[in-house]
Amino acid sequence: xxxxxxxxxxQTLAQWREQEALVRQRASGSGIIPPDLLAQRPGIELMQAxxxxxxxxxxxxxxxxxxxxxxxxxxxxxxxxxxxxxxxxIGSVHGGWIATxxxxxxxxxxxxxxxxxxxxxxxxxxxxxxxxxxQDSGPIxxxxxxxxxxxxxxxxxxxxxxxxxxxxxxxxxTCLILDLAKG
Amino acid sequence: xxxxxxxxxxQTLAQWREQEALVRQRASGSGIIPPDLLAQRPGIELMQAxxxxxxxxxxxxxxxxxxxxxxxxxxxxxxxxxxxxxxxxIGSVHGGWIATxxxxxxxxxxxxxxxxxxxxxxxxxxxxxxxxxxQDSGPIxxxxxxxxxxxxxxxxxxxxxxxxxxxxxxxxxTCLILDLAKG
Amino acid sequence: xxxxxxxxxxQTLAQWREQEALVRQRASGSGIIPPDLLAQRPGIELMQAxxxxxxxxxxxxxxxxxxxxxxxxxxxxxxxxxxxxxxxxIGSVHGGWIATxxxxxxxxxxxxxxxxxxxxxxxxxxxxxxxxxxQDSGPIxxxxxxxxxxxxxxxxxxxxxxxxxxxxxxxxxTCLILDLAKG
Amino acid sequence: xxxxxxxxxxQTLAQWREQEALVRQRASGSGIIPPDLLAQRPGIELMQAxxxxxxxxxxxxxxxxxxxxxxxxxxxxxxxxxxxxxxxxIGSVHGGWIATxxxxxxxxxxxxxxxxxxxxxxxxxxxxxxxxxxQDSGPIxxxxxxxxxxxxxxxxxxxxxxxxxxxxxxxxxTCLILDLAKG
Numbered sequence: 167x168x169x170x171x172x173x174x175x176x177q178t179l180a181q182w183r184e185q186e187a188l189v190r191q192r193a194s195g196s197g198i199i200p201p202d203l204l205a206q207r208p209g210i211e212l213m214q215a216x217x218x219x220x221x222x223x224x225x226x227x228x229x230x231x232x233x234x235x236x237x238x239x240x241x242x243x244x245x246x247x248x249x250x251x252x253x254x255x256i257g258s259v260h261g262g263w264i265a266t267x268x269x270x271x272x273x274x275x276x277x278x279x280x281x282x283x284x285x286x287x288x289x290x291x292x293x294x295x296x297x298x299x300x301q302d303s304g305p306i307x308x309x310x311x312x313x314x315x316x317x318x319x320x321x322x323x324x325x326x327x328x329x330x331x332x333x334x335x336x337x338x339x340t341c342l343i344l345d346l347a348k349g
Numbered sequence: 350x351x352x353x354x355x356x357x358x359x360q361t362l363a364q365w366r367e368q369e370a371l372v373r374q375r376a377s378g379s380g381i382i383p384p385d386l387l388a389q390r391p392g393i394e395l396m397q398a399x400x401x402x403x404x405x406x407x408x409x410x411x412x413x414x415x416x417x418x419x420x421x422x423x424x425x426x427x428x429x430x431x432x433x434x435x436x437x438x439i440g441s442v443h444g445g446w447i448a449t450x451x452x453x454x455x456x457x458x459x460x461x462x463x464x465x466x467x468x469x470x471x472x473x474x475x476x477x478x479x480x481x482x483x484q485d486s487g488p489i490x491x492x493x494x495x496x497x498x499x500x501x502x503x504x505x506x507x508x509x510x511x512x513x514x515x516x517x518x519x520x521x522x523t524c525l526i527l528d529l530a531k532g
Numbered sequence: 533x534x535x536x537x538x539x540x541x542x543q544t545l546a547q548w549r550e551q552e553a554l555v556r557q558r559a560s561g562s563g564i565i566p567p568d569l570l571a572q573r574p575g576i577e578l579m580q581a582x583x584x585x586x587x588x589x590x591x592x593x594x595x596x597x598x599x600x601x602x603x604x605x606x607x608x609x610x611x612x613x614x615x616x617x618x619x620x621x622i623g624s625v626h627g628g629w630i631a632t633x634x635x636x637x638x639x640x641x642x643x644x645x646x647x648x649x650x651x652x653x654x655x656x657x658x659x660x661x662x663x664x665x666x667q668d669s670g671p672i673x674x675x676x677x678x679x680x681x682x683x684x685x686x687x688x689x690x691x692x693x694x695x696x697x698x699x700x701x702x703x704x705x706t707c708l709i710l711d712l713a714k715g
Numbered sequence: 716x717x718x719x720x721x722x723x724x725x726q727t728l729a730q731w732r733e734q735e736a737l738v739r740q741r742a743s744g745s746g747i748i749p750p751d752l753l754a755q756r757p758g759i760e761l762m763q764a765x766x767x768x769x770x771x772x773x774x775x776x777x778x779x780x781x782x783x784x785x786x787x788x789x790x791x792x793x794x795x796x797x798x799x800x801x802x803x804x805i806g807s808v809h810g811g812w813i814a815t816x817x818x819x820x821x822x823x824x825x826x827x828x829x830x831x832x833x834x835x836x837x838x839x840x841x842x843x844x845x846x847x848x849x850q851d852s853g854p855i856x857x858x859x860x861x862x863x864x865x866x867x868x869x870x871x872x873x874x875x876x877x878x879x880x881x882x883x884x885x886x887x888x889t890c891l892i893l894d895l896a897k898g
Contacts, residue, residue: 199438216438225436226443229412253408254456255382255399260409261452261471266445273437273444288444289685289706290656292475292841294870294889296863314845314882319655319708321843321885323872333863336870338887340655340706340843342685472868472889473839475658477687477706479680497662497699502838502891504660504702506689516680519687521704523660523838523889525868565804582804591802592809595778619774620822621748621765626775627822627837628815635810639803654810658841 178329189233192219196228205346209277213237240312242274248299259299268337271310272322276341283347293337361512372416375402379411388529392460396420423495425457431482442482451520454493455505459524466530476520544695558585562594571712575643579603606678608640614665625665634703637676638688642707649713659703727878738782741768745777754895758826762786789861791823797848808848817886820859821871825890832896842886
């Protein structure tokens with residue numbers, strides 16, 4: 167079933183590994199964003215500070231071994247390796263690991279588009295699983311993009327692919343936009 | 350916001366802790382269901398063998414620290430503790446941890462209703478998040494129930510609650526039923 | 533495939549027809565709820581006024597031939613007949629007709645729980661289709677119930693069944709709660 | 716809120732109206748696809764025969780006043796006018812009308828990619844509503860595209876926009892692929 171890797175695939179794979187190594191090298195500890203920063207900075211600054219290592223790696227990313235690779239306003243990319251540690255009882259990576267990467271990419275896509283004083287909470291996430299992820303799937307990327315950004319609500323979509331461009335899962339989400347600055 | 354625990358809540362909490370301790374005590378290693386068993390046994394037997402410790406704990410359950418507590422045909426309950434290790438960058442438990450418990454309970458609810466020779470794969474999962482899960486949420490249960498069981502497709506729903514009955518999230522799923530015995 | 537109707541089914545069918553006839557008899561014209569009423573009355577009063585004929589039938593209900601049958605706070609039931617007029621090109625009732633009944637029942641379930649001065653808008657609806665609806669399906673009911681009612685967001689679920697209790701589709705929804713009274 | 720129409724918008728509007736008039740002019744009666752044709756022809760041929768008027772307009776399209784405008788393998792576009800007849804009680808076009816157009820475009824996108832002997836049924840549809848549709852929204856288009864086409868399951872996404880490019884709603888769907896040719 168697994169297609170033979172062609173040279174483009176190999177180049178993409180090498181680039182993904184390199185980019186991940188760089189991000190992991192700069193990472194500094196694990197933790198959440200300090201609440202005062204969260205309320206006072208635009209989302210894009212906070213997300214970029216996680217990529218650059220100025221802010222710590224979120225705990226879940228450490229537990230499930232994935233990293234925020236790239237972020238720009240309205241778009242965020244996470245990368246992870248599907249390990250045996252994340253397997254379900256029936257022989258492939260658990261849908262929850264996939265949902266975690268997808269939830270991360272669409273949530274960050276929304277957050278990265280919010281100005282200072284605004285936050286968000288995820289109201290719902292729908293994931294479509296179209297191909298099993300296994301230990302052999304290699305590094306996998308979840309790319310999230312905003313679809314709609316309104317005053318109270320935002321929606322976004324995400325896709326999980328490997329370096330060969332194979333699609334494993336996709337999602338859509340609805341986020342509620344919150345006022346964080348109250349005073 | 351947190352209601353004062355009343356005596357019913359305390360009893361439920363104690364019962365949940367006790368049940369979890371019993372399951373954890375019997376657990377024997379981590380791993381997947383051997384493929385030949387998976388194809389030859391009714392789902393309910395396999396699920397009950399995980400609860401009783403005759404089959405190993407699925408790797409994801411070890412990584413995200415949750416256990417299968419109860420299973421009967423068409424219904425499955427998982428329990429987990431929301432730890433700081435599962436936090437997102439913005440200060441609460443990541444939606445992916447919640448999605449993992451919910452995906453598990455609805456998937457197992459479907460699997461527990463399948464006869465020998467049949468398996469399933471999750472086509473889609475939609476999660477609604479209605480209350481933030483934090484370190485203080487205590488033990489949390491995800492209960493999944495089959496809604497529809499057809500020849501090719503099954504649907505199920507799940508709810509995530511604490512011992513006080515507070516709802517944190519709910520979900521629905523669509524599973525494709527597969528022929529595993531081909532020989 | 534169609535089960536022979538038993539006596540309970542026949543009784544339910546007769547009761548559904550009778551209840552529908554009563555509602556249709558009281559109906560007075562077609563139209564929307566006057567905006568000032570919409571902002572000033574609790575949702576349950578408005579919904580009950582549609583059932584009693586004091587407020588007009590919503591235009592969509594006339595176009596797709598269904599009626600609001602019952603409403604109480606947090607629960608609403610619609611009934612419709614699946615006619616050939618609502619068929620898709622491939623030989624059964626279009627999923628959009630089903631989605632319309634389900635969207636109606638969950639939206640009204642939410643609206644019926646809102647106090648005066650509050651309104652809602654539907655953010656998302658997910659429908660699972662589990663059995664084809666045809667001209668022979670007879671009268672069909674969509675029953676919606678609130679799952680979660682918060683200050684800013686509500687969720688609800690709905691099920692579409694026939695008098696024999698057969699399930700055709702189910703759904704979940706997320707609604708945003710709005711302030712309608714602004715001075 | 717409504718942006719002043721610029722010249723590009725006006726050109727798109729004129730083109731949409733012209734295309735719709737052409738399709739409506741060729742339309743020949745209302746009805747479903749004859750079952751033997753449905754089983755024996757590739758989906759794209761059937762869909763194109765609806766556009767060209769060689770096959771009748773589906774009943775639901777007549778009841779809710781929309782037309783299939785364009786179809787190519789893996790992509791389908793429907794157009795409709797949001798009329799008062801489709802209003803909900805709270806003053807805008809009912810979400811069910813929107814869901815009907817979106818369900819149509821993603822279902823046809825899937826059908827248009829299926830070879831002779833294959834059919835499909837929709838397992839689930841999730842719609843996100845991001846802007847109210849009113850009588851003043853003008854002609855609206857639902858464009859569906861396949862995301863994943865497998866042997867047993869396909870997924871697709873759809874978007875509802877006006878000639879100015881404003882997004883009103885978007886959706887994703889899961890379809891089960893069926894064998895129609897049985898001898």
